[in-house]
Amino acid sequence: MKISIITATYNCAQTLGDCLSSVASQTYANREHVVIDGASQDGTLDVLQASRSQLAVLLSEPDRGIYDALNKGITRASGDVIGFLHADDVYASPDVLAHVAQAFSDPALCAVYGDLHYVRKDDMSQVVRVWQSAVFTPQRLAWGWMPPHPTLYVRKDWYEHIGGFDTRYRIAADYFSILQMFSQPDFKAVYLPKVFVKMRLGGASNRSLKAMVRKSREDWDALRRSGVGAFGGVGALVWKNLSKLGQFK
Numbered sequence: 093m094k095i096s097i098i099t100a101t102y103n104c105a106q107t108l109g110d111c112l113s114s115v116a117s118q119t120y121a122n123r124e125h126v127v128i129d130g131a132s133q134d135g136t137l138d139v140l141q142a143s144r145s146q147l148a149v150l151l152s153e154p155d156r157g158i159y160d161a162l163n164k165g166i167t168r169a170s171g172d173v174i175g176f177l178h179a180d181d182v183y184a185s186p187d188v189l190a191h192v193a194q195a196f197s198d199p200a201l202c203a204v205y206g207d208l209h210y211v212r213k214d215d216m217s218q219v220v221r222v223w224q225s226a227v228f229t230p231q232r233l234a235w236g237w238m239p240p241h242p243t244l245y246v247r248k249d250w251y252e253h254i255g256g257f258d259t260r261y262r263i264a265a266d267y268f269s270i271l272q273m274f275s276q277p278d279f280k281a282v283y284l285p286k287v288f289v290k291m292r293l294g295g296a297s298n299r300s301l302k303a304m305v306r307k308s309r310e311d312w313d314a315l316r317r318s319g320v321g322a323f324g325g326v327g328a329l330v331w332k333n334l335s336k337l338g339q340f341k
Contacts (some may be wrong), residue, residue, distance in 0.1 A: 239283070
């Protein structure tokens with residue numbers, strides 16, 4: 093079984109090397125790394141070209157945001173399973189993909205996910221926030237639960253089934269895709285209680301108050317469109333945000 097790891101890049105030369113090295117150090121061999129760059133101008137392409145031999149796909153052209161780039165990656169990926177590793181992030185250990193592949197030995201399984209550590213941007217050994225996930229249930233989904241998207245691995249045909257990420261969202265397209273897939277009665281997902289990814293703080297959804305307000309608005313729209321959520325989605329939106337408070341160290 094081949095696993096495709098997709099990374100979208102844009103002006104991230106300072107952190108990208110860590111991401112590339114992290115993928116290259118994974119012990120699971122049947123993988124490919126697909127990188128979609130948004131026409132970076134800061135030296136990102138130099139970093140990518142220096143590691144070109146380890147990349148199955150390298151595309152650099154203007155895009156309409158991160159979800160447009162990820163959709164390009166899904167289209168070009170040849171793996172059975174799709175996962176995403178952002179340019180600022182690294183795997184928590186070299187055996188993450190091996191654990192994912194072992195779980196997918198069950199042909200009925202649609203998705204695998206784990207835990208996430210948010211770390212300081214200038215010191216990845218300093219954990220600031222722990223996103224410990226849980227076993228999926230429809231009730232949890234209705235109350236705003238979602239798996240940490242950077243830890244989520246899904247069979248490619250499910251992304252094809254939902255048409256990829258909805259690019260009308262700038263921040264919450266990953267949440268909408270989770271609502272679309274996890275709400276299906278035949279979608280079987282397994283939680284592995286293992287830290288998959290270390291994510292540097294400062295992502296698109298939490299870098300400013302304006303971004304957090306926009307994310308809440310997009311989350312609300314995603315809940316409304318998907319028809320998932322307690323009390324018409326209000327309960328899900330409230331608890332989705334409140335549940336994060338206990339993650340900070």
